[in-house]
Structure formats: structure tokens, C-alpha cells
Amino acid sequence: MDPSLTEVLQFDExxxxxxxxxxxxxxxxxxxxxxxxPLMEEATAQIVSLFYEHLLSQPETRDFLDDPVLVDxxxxxxxxYFLQLFEGRVDLAYVENRxxxxxxxxRLGVPxxxxxxxxxxxxxxxxxxxxxxxxxxxxxxxxxxAVERIMHFDAALAIDAYVAGHLATHARxxxxxxxxxxxxxxxxxxxxxxxxxxxxxxxxxxxxxESALLGVSEEQARVLILDIxxxxxxxxxxxxxxxxxxxxxxxxxxxxxxTGISPQVARTIVExxxxxxTLHTRNKLSDGLELALSLVGREITDKERGS
Amino acid sequence: MTPTxxxxxxxxxxxxxxxxxxxxxxxxxxxNDVLSxxxxxxxxxxxxxxxxxxxxxxxxxxxxxxxDTAAMARLMGRHTVVCGMRPEVAAxxxxxxxxxxxxxxxxxxxxxxxRLGLPR
Numbered sequence: 049m050d051p052s053l054t055e056v057l058q059f060d061e062x063x064x065x066x067x068x069x070x071x072x073x074x075x076x077x078x079x080x081x082x083x084x085x086p087l088m089e090e091a092t093a094q095i096v097s098l099f100y101e102h103l104l105s106q107p108e109t110r111d112f113l114d115d116p117v118l119v120d121x122x123x124x125x126x127x128x129y130f131l132q133l134f135e136g137r138v139d140l141a142y143v144e145n146r147x148x149x150x151x152x153x154x155r156l157g158v159p160x161x162x163x164x165x166x167x168x169x170x171x172x173x174x175x176x177x178x179x180x181x182x183x184x185x186x187x188x189x190x191x192x193x194a195v196e197r198i199m200h201f202d203a204a205l206a207i208d209a210y211v212a213g214h215l216a217t218h219a220r221x222x223x224x225x226x227x228x229x230x231x232x233x234x235x236x237x238x239x240x241x242x243x244x245x246x247x248x249x250x251x252x253x254x255x256x257x258e259s260a261l262l263g264v265s266e267e268q269a270r271v272l273i274l275d276i277x278x279x280x281x282x283x284x285x286x287x288x289x290x291x292x293x294x295x296x297x298x299x300x301x302x303x304x305x306x307t308g309i310s311p312q313v314a315r316t317i318v319e320x321x322x323x324x325x326t327l328h329t330r331n332k333l334s335d336g337l338e339l340a341l342s343l344v345g346r347e348i349t350d351k352e353r354g355s
Numbered sequence: 356m357t358p359t360x361x362x363x364x365x366x367x368x369x370x371x372x373x374x375x376x377x378x379x380x381x382x383x384x385x386x387n388d389v390l391s392x393x394x395x396x397x398x399x400x401x402x403x404x405x406x407x408x409x410x411x412x413x414x415x416x417x418x419x420x421x422x423d424t425a426a427m428a429r430l431m432g433r434h435t436v437v438c439g440m441r442p443e444v445a446a447x448x449x450x451x452x453x454x455x456x457x458x459x460x461x462x463x464x465x466x467x468x469x470r471l472g473l474p475r
Contacts, residue, residue, distance in 0.1 A: 257449075261442035268462055295454040299445040301438055301462035 053147035054140055057212055064140060071201045073138065077194040082136025084191065087181060088174070089131065095173045096126050102169045109162050130170075133198055146202050150209030160210050167203050171196065230256045232263035238270045239340045241333075245278030253289035260293055264302045271340040272297055275333050277308025287322040294327055303328065303343055307336030360385045362392045367401035368471055369393065369433070370464075374409035382420045389424055393431050402471035403428045406464050408439030418453045425458045435459065438467035 054060075068074070088095075100123060103109040113119050129149065132142065153163055174195050178188060229252050233241045240263050244256065264272055274290065276282065294304040305328040309317075330336040341347055360381070363370040369392055373385070393403065405421070407413070413421075421437065428435045438461035448455065461467035469475070 257446055258442075261446055264462075265442045270462070270466075292449045296442075296445040296449040299440050299448060299455060299460055300442065301440070301460040301466055 052144050053151060053209060053212070054144045057147065057208060059140070059143055059147075059208075061140065064138070064143060067201070067204070068138060071197050071204070073194075073197050073201060076190075077197055078136045078138065080191050080194040081134045081198060084178070084195070085131070085134040085136070087177065088134050091177050092127050092130055095170075095177070096123055096130060098173055099126065099166070099169055103166060106162075109158075109166065112156060112158055133195075133202070138198075138201075143205060146205040147209045150206030151213055153206065154210045154213035160207060163206060163210075164203060167199060171199050174199075226255065230259040232259050232272075234267055234269075235273070235337065236341065236344070236346070238268065238344050239337075240264060240267060240269045240272045241275065241337075242272060243275040243278065243333075247280055248286050248289065250285070250289070253286070253293075256289070257293045257296055261296055261300060264297060264300055269302055271303050271305060271343050273305045273307055273333070273336045273340055275308040275336070276306065276313070277310070277333065279308075279313075282313045282316050284320050284322065287317055287320060291322070291327075305330060305336045305339055307331070307333045359388060362388055364392075364396070366473065367399050368468075368473065369396070369401065369403045370406070371404070372406040372409060372464075376412065377410065377417050379416060382417055386420055386424045386427075390427060390431070393428055393433055400432065402434035402436065404461075404464065404467045404471060405435070405437045406439045406467070407437060407444075408441065408463065410444060411441065413440075413444045413448060415451060415453060418448055418455065422453075422455050422458050434471055436461050436467045436470045439463050 100113075100119065103113060104119075113122070129145075132145065135142070150163075175192060178191055178195070183191070230242060230244075233243070235241045240260075242256065242260055242263070248256070260272055260274070263269065274293070276290070279286065290306065294306075297304050307330045309329055309331055328336075328339060330339060338348060360371060360373055363372075369389070371385075371389060377385075389403065389405075403425075405425070407421070410417075425435045425437060436459045437455075440460065459470065461470050
């Protein structure tokens with residue numbers, strides 16, 4: 049089973065008390081909410097259906113609700129959710145439930161703006177009910193305040209779940225990217241290849257250097273081919289990073305061959321005045337491979353010639 | 356007493372393995388010892404191989420002395436190779452702008468002896 053979101057988000061009793069205090073939800077507000085429950089039970093069916101009417105009337109939210117079976121199920125859930133607002137009790141189980149609602153919306157890809165917008169519709173429907181009840185003055189104002197506070201408290205929890213969901217996705221992507229960012233491939237005995245694709249920023253350049261150095265050290269490689277055919281932009285910074293990587297590899301005792309230099313990149317490098325003279329460079333990876341093999345005392349020959 | 360770094364004479368070549376942490380005084384002593392060993396060895400044309408695989412940390416001062424020593428040994432006619440630098444040391448030196456230009460490097464002692472032309 050998944051760990052509870054209250055655990056993941058480190059939401060404990062202390063957090064709960066702090067947050068309730070911040071939203072100014074105390075005994076009085078909870079009592080008021082509980083007192084409204086009979087009225088709301090009566091009105092639930094209508095409020096939930098008006099709420100869905102609103103969602104279905106807007107193109108932005110309608111797209112998420114194109115399945116009638118799903119809508120039926122959601123309406124049932126919504127009823128339970130709605131009535132829970134008027135339990136008059138907010139504990140960690142309540143918080144967990146709200147987190148789950150937010151996380152479910154995040155997974156479905158409902159952006160927070162529609163979530164908050166839908167919330168406002170809910171609030172409006174409840175407000176109409178309370179006003180229509182015939183109690184006016186300070187009592188009405190206090191009841192309305194209690195409803196607003198609990199709903200905003202709920203929305204804040206949903207947003208927490210949204211953010212946590214996004215951060216988790218982001219962390220997963222970052223990890224995947226790190227693995228893809230600098231793969232070191234052993235192409236021959238003591239010859240490594242590091243193909244670079246995409247954009248190189250300083251963070252990635254650092255990784256490239258680390259993987260290159262570790263690869264060379266682990267494989268006891270003599271030569272590393274750095275193929276930059278897939279690098280979109282080579283500016284002074286990228287050139288500088290490449291030079292540093294080469295220099296560090298040299299300190300280890302390995303040679304670097306830079307391949308995949310397009311005419312455009314060659315022009316940039318010369319125009320920038322970057323000194324790449326000390327580097328072995330080749331236009332094509334295949335040429336770089338031949339050079340690498342010759343550096344380790346091998347060569348590619350035709351089968352015909354050998355026989 | 357300052358600990359000294361042993362300098363081995365292997366088939367006409369000088370072999371130094373630098374281990375552990377290097378204090379400033381040890382490095383200076385090391386430079387003096389290497390240079391006098393070369394002087395004593397006058398007439399021979401063997402190389403000098405400095406293995407630094409035992410160095411976990413190389414600060415800028417140590418890096419400079421190593422580079423200087425290599426340059427001095429070269430001036431005295433010795434083919435000099437530094438070998439076995441650790442990846443993290445190389446990364447740090449380069450980040451600090453110490454490229455050790457002009458110092459010949461090798462992966463390990465084996466590779467270094469190859470560079471000095473010692474037959475396997």
C-alpha cells in the first residue's frame with residue numbers, strides 16, 4: 049500500500065493545530081459547521097448536481113468529464129466529500145482524505161486554476177443555501193465565515209498535494225535525465241565514447257566531466273571520444289567546459305578526441321577565439337574512432353586486404 | 356622530523372610514489388630530493404616517473420610544486436611523467452584553473468613506464 053500522504057508530506061498533529069489556528073478554525077467554527085449539517089444533508093443532492101452542471105458547462109472542465117460513468121462515480125464521491133465539510137471534526141484522517149483528493153486531481157491533470165475555480169462555485173452554492181435559510185445578521189456572517197474558512201483550509205491542502213505531486217514528478221524526470229545526460233560507452237578496449245545530445249548547461253557539464261573521468265579511471269581507458277554532433281548550441285561556456293573536461297582527462301593520462309564538429313560549430317569556435325588547438329578534433333565520429341584506434345595501436349582494415 | 360618520500364631507481368629510471376597527505380614541508384623536501392637524485396644520476400638518460408595515485412587531495416600549492424618539479428626535471432634532461440591522478444583530484448584541479456600544461460601524464464605506473472620507453 050502507498051504510504052499515507054500525511055506521512056509523505058510530514059503533516060502531523062502539530063502541523064494540523066498550527067494550520068487550523070492560521071485559518072482561524074476553532075471549536076466555534078467546527079460547532080457551527082456541525083450545526084449546518086442537517087440543512088446541508090437535505091441540500092447535498094441539489095448542490096452536487098448544480099456543481100456538476102457548472103463543470104460540464106465550461107469547456108475547460110468538461111474535457112475531464114467526458115465519461116458519464118466517471119461522472120456518476122465522481123458525484124457519489126463528491127457527496128461524501130461535501131458532507132464531510134460539516135462533520136465538525138478535522139483530524140489527520142480528514143487531512144489525509146483532502147490530500148488524496150488533491151493528488152487525484154493532480155494525477156488526472158486538472159490544473160489548480162480549475163480546481164480553485166470549482167471550489168468557488170461550491171462556496172457560492174453553500175452561501176445561497178445559508179442566505180435562503182432566513183437567518184440574518186451576525187449569525188449568518190459567522191456561519192459564512194466558518195464555511196469559507198474550512199473550504200479555504202481544504203483548498204490549501206489540495207494545493208499542498210498538487211505541489212508534492214509536481215515535485216515528485218520533477219524528481220523522477222531529473223533522475224531519468226541524469227541517467228541519459230552523460231552515458232559513457234566502451235567502444236573498444238581502452239576506448240570510450242561519450243555522445244552528447246541537447247543543451248549543455250553548467251550543471252550538466254559538471255556531470256559530463258564526472259562521468260568522463262570516472263569512466264576513464266574505471267576502464268583504464270587511453271582515449272575518450274567526445275561526440276558533440278547532437279549539441280544544439282556551442283557557445284563560449286560550452287567550449288570552456290569541453291576544454292576543462294579535456295584538461296582533466298589529460299591529467300588522468302587519457303586523450304580526448306572531439307568529434308561531430310559541424311561547420312557551424314567550427315565557425316563559432318573560431319569566431320569566439322577559443323583555443324582548441326591542443327585538442328584532437330574530427331568532423332565525423334567514424335574518423336574519430338579511427339584516430340582513437342590508432343592511438344591505442346589498432347587499426348581497421350579491409351578483410352580482403354588481410355587475406 | 357619531516358617524513359621523506361622514497362625515490363627508487365628502476366633500470367636507469369627514477370620512480371617516486373607519493374602517498375598520503377602532503378604537507379608543504381614534505382613537498383619542498385620532495386622537490387629537493389628528486390632534483391639531487393637526478394644530479395647524482397648524471398650521465399644517465401632515464402626518465403622520471405611520479406606516481407600520485409596515493410594522493411586523495413592535491414591543493415594548489417602541491418599542484419604547483421609537482422608541475423614545477425616536473426619542469427625542472429625536464430630542464431635537467433629527464434623525460435618526466437606524472438601518473439595515477441585520481442578522477443576527483445583532476446576535476447578539482449581543472450575547476451581551480453590548474454591544467455598543469457606541459458606536464459606529461461599517464462594512467463598508471465604501467466602506462467607511465469610505457470611512456471618512458473621501458474620495454475614490457
